[in-house]
Amino acid sequence: MKKHEKATSISLLSRNLKIEGDISGNENFRIEGAIKGSVNVSGDVLVGETGTVEADISGDTIVIKGSVAGNISAKNRIEIYASGKVTGDISARSVDIQEGAKFEGRSHMLQSEHKIEASATVPGEEKK
Amino acid sequence: MNILGRRKKDEKNELLLEIPDFPQNTSYFGKSMVIQGDVTGDDNLQMDGKIEGSILLTSDLHVNKSAIINGNIKANSITSSGIIKGNITATHKLSLDKTAKVNGKIITSSISMNEGAIFDGEMEMDARKVKK
Numbered sequence: 001m002k003k004h005e006k007a008t009s010i011s012l013l014s015r016n017l018k019i020e021g022d023i024s025g026n027e028n029f030r031i032e033g034a035i036k037g038s039v040n041v042s043g044d045v046l047v048g049e050t051g052t053v054e055a056d057i058s059g060d061t062i063v064i065k066g067s068v069a070g071n072i073s074a075k076n077r078i079e080i081y082a083s084g085k086v087t088g089d090i091s092a093r094s095v096d097i098q099e100g101a102k103f104e105g106r107s108h109m110l111q112s113e114h115k116i117e118a119s120a121t122v123p124g125e126e127k128k
Numbered sequence: 129m130n131i132l133g134r135r136k137k138d139e140k141n142e143l144l145l146e147i148p149d150f151p152q153n154t155s156y157f158g159k160s161m162v163i164q165g166d167v168t169g170d171d172n173l174q175m176d177g178k179i180e181g182s183i184l185l186t187s188d189l190h191v192n193k194s195a196i197i198n199g200n201i202k203a204n205s206i207t208s209s210g211i212i213k214g215n216i217t218a219t220h221k222l223s224l225d226k227t228a229k230v231n232g233k234i235i236t237s238s239i240s241m242n243e244g245a246i247f248d249g250e251m252e253m254d255a256r257k258v259k260k
Contacts, residue, residue, distance in 0.1 A: 014155040014171040021165010021181055027158045037165055 009043075015050045029059070031066070038070075049083050062092070064101075071105075153187070159194045166199075173203075175210070182214070193227050200232075215249075 011027045013019060018034040028043040031051040038055045039045065045059040051066030058073040064084035072078055074092035082100030091108040154172040157163065161177030168184045175195040182199040183189060189203040195210035202217040209225040216222060218236040226244030233250045241247065 009158050009160075010156075011158045011161050011177070012154075012156045014153060014169075016153065016171040017155050017167060017169035017173065017185075019163060019165055019167050021163055023161065023163050023165075025158065025161035025177065027161055029161075033155070033169065033171075 013051075047084070056088075191228075206236075 009027050010030055012030045013033045015032045020036045022038045024040045026042050029041050030046045032048040034052045036054045039057045041059045044061045045057055046063045047053055047066045047068055049065045053068045056070040061076045062072055062074040063079045064086055065081040067085040069087045071088045072090045077094040078090050078092040079096040080086055080101040080103055082098040085102040087104050089106040093110045097103060156174045157177040159176045163179045166181045170186045172188045174190045176192045178196045180198045183201045185203040188205040191197060191208035191210040193209040197212045200214040205220045206218040207223040208228040211229045213231045215233040221238035222236040224241040224245040226242040228245040230247045231249060235252045
């Protein structure tokens with residue numbers, strides 16, 4: 001993951017907060033609480049274990065440890081940890097899904113011109 | 129196994145997982161964050177960014193210098209160095225720093241305003257109206 005100039009800039013939605021609406025920004029964003037709406041950042045996104053997101057998410061690298069109902073679109077990669085649960089379509093250059101993760105939706109792998117990540121790509125699983 | 133070589137199973141995802149400066153029960157939105165919608169909850173909130181919508185917290189709110197809030201606010205203790213356009217209800221107290229601007233009605237039982245703060249609106253300090 002390349003370092004962003006804004007790498008040290010992280011926004012956090014903590015566990016006991018809920019946002020109903022659209023969120024955008026030039027930040028890395030860590031979600032421990034609840035969001036209903038949309039998330040569109042030009043940074044990395046982490047949905048923590050307590051995070052519940054009913055929204056489409058788009059970002060650079062997106063890591064899911066909590067629950068997301070919505071489409072996820074990453075410029076770079078998506079990682080779904082064992083505790084993660086995704087219902088929706090995902091699109092990224094590379095996808096990493098840990099054993100135990102739940103994913104239902106479509107997966108679309110973007111082509112990389114540089115093919116840097118091609119050999120390490122783990123294809124997303126597709127379920128009905 | 130990871131081509132980038134940095135991310136292992138439990139290794140903290142560097143930028144994403146470490147929130148060094150903030151205590152657990154505090155949310156933080158940076159300068160470039162824009163929220164169009166409502167924020168509710170029980171955690172503290174530090175705002176550097178922009179909100180178009182209301183904020184309803186049982187806890188404290190800090191509106192920092194670069195923050196712009198366009199909507200009504202209700203929280204426990206509120207401090208502001210930024211811009212608030214909307215009504216403010218601070219059930220505990222409200223404190224406006226010298227760069228603060230408020231345009232709206234304030235309901236609180238305790239107010240402090242530093243020289244330089246701009247307040248345009250109505251102030252109500254009836255303690256009975258302020259539910260704790």
